[in-house]
Amino acid sequence: MNWHPRWRSRRRRERELDDEVLFHIESHTKDLIAEGLVPAEARRRALAEFGGVEPIKAQIRDVRGMRLLRDVAGDVQGAVRMLRRHSGFAAATIGLLALGIGVNTAMFTALNAVILRPLPYAHSDRLVMLSMAPKDFGFDTGGMPGEVFADLRDADHLLDGISAFTDVQAALLVPGSEPTQIGVRLVTSGYFAVLGANAAQGRILRTDEDKPGSDMVVVLSDALWRRSLASRPDVIGAYVTIDGTLRRVVGVMPAKAGALLQSDAWLPMTIHPTVGNESWPKVIGRLRPGASRAQAAAELEGLQGPHLRARGEDPIQWTASVLPLKDYVVEDVRNSLLALAAAVGLVLLIVCSNVASLFMARTEERSRELAVRAALGAGRARLMRQLLTESVVVAVVGGALGVLVTLAATRAITAMAEAAGLPLLGTVGVDGRVLAFAAGLCLASALIFGLAPAWRSRRIVGSSMALGRTTTLGDSRMHGLLIVTQVTLSLILLVGAGLTIRSIRSADAGFPTFNLGTLTVDVPPSSYPSTLGLATFHQQVLTALTTLPGVRQAAAVNFVPFGNNMLASQFALDTGRPWPSDEMAYNLCVSDGYFQTMGVRIEAGRPFSTADRADGGKVVIVSASFAREFWPNELAIGHRLSETDHPTDRDWLTVVGVVDDAKQSSFERDIPLTVYRPLAQAPQRLSLAHMTFAFRTDGDPHGVASSLGPVLRNLAPGLPVPAIRSMDELVGERLVSAHFQARLLGAFALAALALTMVGIFGVLAYAVSRRTRELGVRIALGASRAQIVTSVLRRSFLLAMIGVTVGSAAAWGLATVLQDVLFGVRPADPLTFIAVAGTLLLGAMGAAAIPANRASRVDPVVALRSE
């Protein structure tokens, strides 16, 4: 029966406590009635003379050490009462925490989705990308030649599955509609099996379907099925034409399939084990349980040797790499997400220090009450615990609201990231880990801001006789420290945001991007079997474009700046100087009129002309950086370079012009070295199948679309009419993740600034209210209002100044981390630092204005009487 003797005895003692108190009050009531009072009045008097029943009971419990549960319940009740009495304080603290915790958890959710589990496949930690590359190439996701892949596939013991893939553009023709251009991934049959992905309808590719003869099949993406086939239910078994070949649809993949299933369609690809294939497919594999990446790399290294020798390469110069597939997927966004996570962490720190100073101010205001309670016998531990309970209650309520904020913020961040084209894949859900993270933050912040005041309350209790109003030096030091911390953290954030924004502002392509349209035409190999036919077709398109109304000039280029593809090569130089092994130069073929159309200035020499024909002298134009790097202090014109390692006379290309540097691929990590060749002298057919036409227009380049369609359809019936993309759009896409980052960082920095101003305001307002008496004395002694205002402002300015100094040093160090994602601005950009420091100092002054004004309006008579 006695399961819980302690609990029973506690209950019994509680009951006895009630009985004893009740007996007193009832006896007293009875006596008062006997004295002639009406019963209701008698009871009221008895209660009043007894004093507060609950406080008395609490004191008795204190005496008897009946603590634990009862006290905790009492503490929570007390805390809730206190918070309700001071609803402004409670609302501010809870609101601050909800925001801090919510935004942090949302950010963690995004990080979780992108970095921690971007591949929604089973055992995705075993997925790897296998590549081979020359040592010091600095590029380890380049794939491998087909014959090495075939060898690896047949000989391997360490991989459960392996697949090669290549991305191409293709024309899709569905009976009854216009041809459209789609992004196709050519894959060997094991592709889906390696990932562990299955079709939503139909099936994935069968093992034998990457062999010639059985490969006339296609797997569609959910998006393409909806878009181009109108979600028709009988899609499995239907036929579509891709690049002129009739293919049977065997499967449709699910929506949001994952990072490596983003193409419009998947076609089987045959890898010939003997033919040296010049375009290297990328290769993914799934490690056997227990096999390591190092083992797989060693295996590949052993295998590639003979193949390299057969290609005339020295295997010693080559290396094999096996990377986690995740690294390949999140490569581009990891840095910016980590930067954002750090930013959010800083905001949370500011929130915590703000909450801490709110709590400290509250505790000091209550020091009188606490001292009285200590004098009346409340234990020190009890007081400390009550203060802690208050902060835990605030943290729990703030945390609960934080979860709501999380849900909203996660949705907002996901939407922003999706708009930015960042690979937030699979289900971005708030999972157990995220909740644990939120709970951890909640507890940590409760401890951080709960302990500071609780620790202070010990001193208050220790000097329980100090019932008067005093401000110790320690108080203002602690508050000052909090202000300095906040200013420091805000400065770091503002500098980060400022640099990112400046960087986007100063993004300069090297040519005017407005009123410039591009049109990319991918011609299936079957349509124009001969190079000449293809060139003629391109010329026809170019001529047609030039004659369209609204078009001033047009030119052709095989890889347009900021398009999705770019070719980079190494060259041999006529000076005999070896090409630096870690550098590449963009290698473009352009029509005459290209530089004029793009607006790239000719620095020296001449542009290409119609005289630069296939059978003429081979010529090139190089970028200014190229000329400076390889022929410093001399004229580049007349020098020669070659694409082959050991050029014969026919292989040399003569420099006829130097043009200004122009960005080709990205703003942040672009190579300034570029070599332009005349389209007519393009080395191989490969460089021509993918052609972009750039054209200058009088107005919006999209305005040309309506007149362009019929012309193109006339020139090449059956070819999809590609959409016109303006250069501004292409550039915008490159900047979209930078914009995303800048927008988020900017928002966080503004939040930090606002929070810091609130913090400064709070601390100063509190200090002024504490110093009312001192201010009254000073005013009474003849201090002018201006002097009082100055003294308050000076304190704010000094604290902000310390924060700015410390923060600048920290930001200076941290900004170099941002170097990789910045362009057109140095991490130590003085303008950003000065602007940010100025903003913060102004903010500190602004926040101090109201308290300063209040201080100057202290009425000495009232102030002196108030004590």
Place this chain on the structure above:
Amino acid sequence: MPPDKKADVLQGTLDLLVLKTLEGDPLHGYAIAQRINQISRTLLEVPQGSLYPALHRLELRGWLEAEWTDTESGRRAKVYRLTRKGRGELEREIADWRRLSQAINWILQT
């Protein structure tokens, strides 16, 4: 909660008054409060409830012992009784008080 000067006075002397009150028969809390009120109405206008923490404290120190008995009204009441240890404490406190008031009297008379 404003500090109560009278409560401060009480803090030191309440223990003495309670012990003295219980020198005779055992009493329940209400009766002790009544007795103290009658004797010193003007001096100690404190909430009667303040008595109870003191009673429990003295009980814990072993100066008082308590038991639950039925009263004439039929209700159960907690009745406090002075222990031997409590009697010794009372004598010591009375002696202390006498010395103190003697000293104060001398000071006031000079």
